[in-house]
Amino acid sequence: MNFDHMVTAKLVKIVYALSLVPITLMALLMAGYGLDWIDQGSSFGYLLLLSSPFVWLFQVLTIRTILEFVINQFKISEYLRAIKDKD
Template structure:
């Protein structure tokens, strides 16, 4: 009768979960060998490194300098500081034009333009009823055109003022960037 290990057609049963088993890909050392096989120590034990070899690397200490997550975004540039002591009249008579008056006047100009276009629209409606005696068609055209004229006037004024304000804001932000990049 033959032994199961000597029979080439016989395979051992697979190990059950939790049973210790050696890695079967590395050859096992013979009992008479003075040194273990170069494939490594048997059964996953510890073996000292061969002589004249560098020591194993230390535990991971993090990424090398220059690598890793990017630096956080600094955010938008800080708003430029409002100069203290320069009021409307001080900015109006500033001969170096460092303090802009337009930004301070824009709100008032927009409010005045709304009032002016509203007055024009009311005048158009008043005149429309005056034409009712001789031309009914012209009265209705004027009544229908009044809100269009009013909205168009306010819209064009708003667009023009926003364009001006954007130019001033770009100028302010460029001044902040220039001040940050100047050597101190």
């Protein structure tokens, strides 16, 4: 029942992999709507189709940055604990 070892650092990989699924599905849905709107003659469909990879990339980079921040916080905590234990 102690918290000497952090589990979050191990779970970040799983969270990242699981977050790729809805991000990718959303981008594919966005591209699908773009193709549907192009078939209906709307120029908005081209915008949706062309912007979907950029939206996907932005969301993946955002999630990655947030998770890297979390990992850095835990590493700082571990390093401070190692410094404290040296004394």
